[in-house]
Amino acid sequence: MSLKKINNIFVKLDIRLALIFSLIFIVSSLLLSTITFVTLFTAIQKSDHEAIRQRTLEYWATFQHEGVHGLLSQFQEESIVGTTATYFIRFADIENNTLYINLPPEWESFDYSPLLRSRAPRSVEFIILRSTGERFNLEVASISFDPGFILQVGKSTENRYILRLVYFRIFSIVFVVLVGFSFLSGFLASSRFLRPMRMLNETVTTIIRTGNMDARIAESGRASELEQFVKSFNLMLDRIQHLIAGMKNTVDNVAHDLKTPITRFRGVAELALQGDGDVETLREALSEGLVQSENIIRMLNTILDIATAETGLLSVSYHEMDISKILREVAELYSFIAEEKQISLETDIPERLTAVGDSAKISQALGNLIDNAIKFSPKDTRIHLQAGFEEESIVIKVTDQGPGIPEADIPYIWDRLYRSGNAKGTQGFGLGLSFVKAIVEAHGGSVHVESVPGKETVFSVILPGRRM
Ligand SMILES: Nc1ncnc2c1ncn2[C@@H]1O[C@H](COP(=O)(O)OP(=O)(O)OP(=O)(O)O)[C@@H](O)[C@H]1O
Ligand SMILES: [Mg+2]
Missing domain, CATH: 3.30.565.10 (Histidine kinase-like ATPase, C-terminal domain)
Structure with missing residues (x-):
């Protein structure tokens, strides 16, 4: 495989890792923002309901102590001061005839006729009215006071609607920026992380291509596990290089050492054959041949002995x-x-x-x-x-x-x-x-x-x- 191809694989790997990082980031940030939003939204909803309930109880107390007139004059006072500006308030008699109603002008799109028809329960109960034009609702608590008066207090969910709108707008901007950032940082981190692997591949490919065992991975000098791996790899190359050099040396030596007895043997045999066939000369040549071949056998036996001892096959008698x-x-x-x-x-x-x-x-x-x-x-x-x-x-x-x-x-x-x-x-x-x-x-x-x-x-x- 060419160097270019290997580099391409690594670039693809960088992008793949960066995509995985981004995906993890996207899933976790979506999860986190959903939890945050739901928690926030529920808390505000709860506090809105609480405010309505509180107001209803206050009116009930006034009604108990001061009767219908007392309650009506409280409504008047509040509308002058402006404390009921954001509230829907309706008070009706036993026949469900409206005695008082406070309807904030911007709420005219609500069809609150169902409220006029409904009978109120003995304890506070919420009714939800949809608006025809707007995206928010009206939440109304209704309750009946003895002997049958009806009180309805409500509030629009506009604040929650606005919160949702702002939240999603800000979140989508931040989200897009962060996804881009996480992809970029993931890409940089993974390409940095993969650098030793890339260099390792380059080194190995160079050695395979050129057969030159001098190639090494550049060490950064930083203390990390990857750096340790780079060091070990370089050390392994050192060892292999040493072993190859040693073996080459020994093969040269073995060849050299074998050459001497064989050449001598050949010289003696040639001389004996060139002579006049005298038995004594032939006998001497043969005995010299014997000595030289014994030298060769001894040498080869040592090599074999080492081989068996090194592979653990040597039988030791104890x-x-x-x-x-x-x-x-x-x-x-x-x-x-x-x-x-x-x-x-x-x-x-x-x-x-x-x-x-x-x-x-x-x-x-x-x-x-x-x-x-x-x-x-x-x-x-x-x-x-x-x-x-x-x-x-x-x-x-x-x-x-x-x-x-x-x-x-x-x-x-x-x-x-x-x-x-x-x-x-x-x-x-x-x-x-x-x-x-x-x-x-x-x-x-x-x-x-x-x-x-x-x-x-x-x-x-x-x-x-x-x-x-
Ligand atoms: N006493 C020593 N002083 C200096 N160098 C030594 C000594 N003993 C071993 N060495 C070194 O270690 C190498 C390996 O020793 P080893 O005994 O395995 O091989 P050798 O003596 O060269 O060959 P062989 O033992 O096969 O005849 C030697 O070649 C030599 O370089
Ligand atoms: Mg020795």
């Missing part, structure tokens, strides 16, 4: 092992090679350290550590092989005064086929340490290294074991 004895034997075996290189191999091995496992494999693994120490150290230096018992475990340390291992290489030296830059000019496949690690871990132990380049390098092996 027996009680005398670690002290194994260490002394290994030291003895390597003392000749050390001597040849004028390196002194010192030991500090206590008696009776025992563990359970495969003594041949453990011996081979420890041999690899001493082999490395000798191989990488210059002459006239010292190697110290030391063993001890700490916290239920046997701790074996091999210290050398060689060039050491650069800090950046430390995490990789245990990898199969990895050889550090300091291994240039020495023989090997980069398999020794991975064999050590695989064997020690198969015995439930662990391996560690500490190196101060130019000073000393300490390889430690920790094995579960006992001191007898």
Whole structure:
């Protein structure tokens, strides 16, 4: 897939996420405004009804104390003062003849004839009258006073109608602005959120297209989970690059190391065939061929051994092992090679350290550590092989005064086929340490290294074991 196509997918993803944000916003703001509106509207309606009820009760009290005349003169007073300007008031006698009516002029569109016909109940009851021209109603409370007088008090719902109108007008303006804002901010947020993904894709595509493993995602330096992901991804690329470099190195080494015995073998065979067929010469050529082919087989076996140890398929035979004895034997075996290189191999091995496992494999693994120490150290230096018992475990340390291992290489030296830059000019496949690690871990132990380049390098092996 081309970069352009991938970018298009991300742009579409940005828009999709922004649309989802906006949709969530629209639904929640509609819900919120509906709840707000209903609550507000109901509260105002309740307070309007309460005001009508209150006024009705006041008139009832006047009627009780001062009779029809008292009530009529209160109506007169109120209409002069203007306190009843927004109220519909009608007072009728037993025959339903209107004794008093207050009808605000703007309410003439109401057909209030049903009120003239209706009989009033004993307790306050609301009747709703629709207007013919307007969009609001008239809410009228009616009640009958003994011995049959009728009082009707009403108020229009115009204030609620206006509230609804203003509310919807303001809400629709704010709503349109906010939806636009939420889409825009959603788009910006999601494109910012997806930026590392986009860069990740660009990096991967570049690597696939060019085969160049140097491409990395730019790190912003901010502390976030996405940034952590970017860092881990870059780290993974570093590791892969290191491994590929290591493997390439080793394949070169293997080819080089195999080439020498095979070329020698061919040279000897050619010489023998060119000769006069003397049995002794042929015999010598064959025996040289045997030695060289054994070298090749040994090399290939090491590679296979590592492969099985690394994949966990290696079968370990478990027996009680005398670690002290194994260490002394290994030291003895390597003392000749050390001597040849004028390196002194010192030991500090206590008696009776025992563990359970495969003594041949453990011996081979420890041999690899001493082999490395000798191989990488210059002459006239010292190697110290030391063993001890700490916290239920046997701790074996091999210290050398060689060039050491650069800090950046430390995490990789245990990898199969990895050889550090300091291994240039020495023989090997980069398999020794991975064999050590695989064997020690198969015995439930662990391996560690500490190196101060130019000073000393300490390889430690920790094995579960006992001191007898
Ligand atoms: N004692 C040491 N001093 C310095 N560098 C070391 C030491 N031991 C290991 N290394 C580094 O770690 C690398 C891996 O070691 P390892 O034993 O796996 O491979 P090798 O010795 O190069 O090859 P092989 O063990 O297969 O013969 C070495 O190539 C070397 O760069
Ligand atoms: Mg080695």
